Amino acid sequence: MHGQRMAAALAVVMAATAVTPMISQASTNFDLRKKVVGISGIMNTGNLNMSVTRGEFASMLVNASSYRSTVSGTSNTSVFADVPRDNEYASSIRIAAEQGFMNGYLGGNFKPEEYITLQEAVKGILGLLGYQNTDFTGDQTGSRLSKYHFLELDENLNKDALELLSKEDCVNLFYNLLKTDTKAGAMFGKSLDCELTADGEINPFSMVDNSMKGPKVVTSKSRLSSYLPFKLSDANIYLDGDPVKNSSEAITTAFESTDGILVYYHTLSKTVWLYTVGNENENGRSAALGEITNVIYNSTDLMTPSAIILDDGNTYTLTSTEMQFAFSSYGDLRVGDSVNLVYTLSTDSEGNETRTVIDYIED
Incomplete structure (x- = not known):
């Protein structure tokens, strides 16, 4: 797809995963956080009330790290006695342990099905930021928690050291991680294409780029x-x-x-x-396959098409310059051509539907 058409479609991609805006500012803020963490690929943001296992958290840590591209479905070796090579988190657990993000237990076990506590999670998060054991003196756990609070990684989290984390907690924790500077002084999220807006939040649209x-x-x-x-x-x-x-x-x-x-x-x-294809979505994009039966021009501008009609009988509005050009006499598409349209569907207060073309695939 052409770069310009991609740029025009980016905003709608976000709408596909968006939820209905909440009234409260806190809910709106969390919606943004969930969206950013979901796009980052760190974790699946469904079932937010569920507690997170140590195996799942190892996967989140690795997905947030530079090792994410090396993760496979299985591990070549079984590092822990209770983590077989075909365990879905085996590769992530191996990497998390090798990099010092997480520790195993005496006896050679990892306990992947046990739930993660805040203090265990903090060790992994600080490890991603480049902090090592030598950066903390005395009570290692206490020192790490102090650093966690100092770096404001606790924003929107109200958990004690030994409390278990839910997926909602992890959304907040990893969002805070993305905004935090590493030990070397660079914003951690830059490695995942994150950029801050003027109000200091991560812009999800900048993450969905031409890649x-x-x-x-x-x-x-x-x-x-x-x-x-x-x-x-x-x-x-x-x-x-x-x-x-x-x-x-x-x-x-x-x-x-x-x-x-x-x-x-x-x-x-x-x-x-x-x-x-053929399933219309009010809250995202939809797709339709059909033959172009008519191209409609505005009576005041006979050079620029305003809509097209497919053989399904529906009218699809053209609002962007690129889509108007594609279906004009200067473009490649003509009446009788088959096309896959990508469009958004909206309904006004009187029940009138508008289908707006944002992309297409010439059949």
């Missing part, structure tokens, strides 16, 4: 796997705006009940957005 690829329509799960540059089993996946597991029956069912699935992906975060 995003798509759109493409695929017709089977195997073709989806072939299209992605990373394993589908490693991906954070959204189907029609909702997070789903990569092994979910929902993905298989979607392929069985449609002519195709529209795909966008972001390599850095290993995030995949899937949209069922």
Whole structure:
């Protein structure tokens, strides 16, 4: 897809994973935090009330680190007696232990199914920031917690050292990490393409840059796997705006009940957005496959098309300069051509629907 068309579509990508804005400022702030952490690929942000296991937290730490590209589904070696090589977190646990982000227990166990405490999590977070054991004197745990508070990694977290962390806590913790300077003095989030806005928050739109690829329509799960540059089993996946597991029956069912699935992906975060062709979404983007039957021009501007009609009978509005050019007499698309449209759907207070084209794939 052309760079300009990608830039025009970026804002809508975010809408695909957005939730309805809350009234309170605190809720709005957390929505932003969840969005940023989700796009970063650090963790899946569903089921926020669930406690986080040590195995899951090891995966989060590695996903936030420069080792994220080396993680595989299995580990070549079994570092801990209670973590077999085929454990889903085996590779992350091995890396987290080797880098000193997390410790094992006496007897050679890691206890991957036990829940993570704040003090254990703080050790890993400070490790990502470049702090080592030699940076803390006396009571190592107490010194680390003091540094954790000093660096304001505790923003929106109200947990004691031995309390267990939920996924919501981890969203806050990793968002704070992204804003914090490393021991060397650089903002940690820069390694994940994070930029701060004028009010000191991370701008999620800057994270979804030209490294995003798509759109493409695929017709089977195997073709989806072939299209992605990373394993589908490693991906954070959204189907029609909702997070789903990569092994979910929902993905298989979607392929069985449609002519195709529209795909966008972001390599850095290993995030995949899937949209069922023909399934309209009020809170994100939708896709339609059809033949162009009419190109509509505004009576005051006979050179610039304002909309097109497909053989499904729907009218699709053209508002951006690039989309108007593509469907004009100067563009490549003509009446009778087949096209996959990517569009947003909105409904006004009187129930009138507007479908606005943001992208297309020439069939």
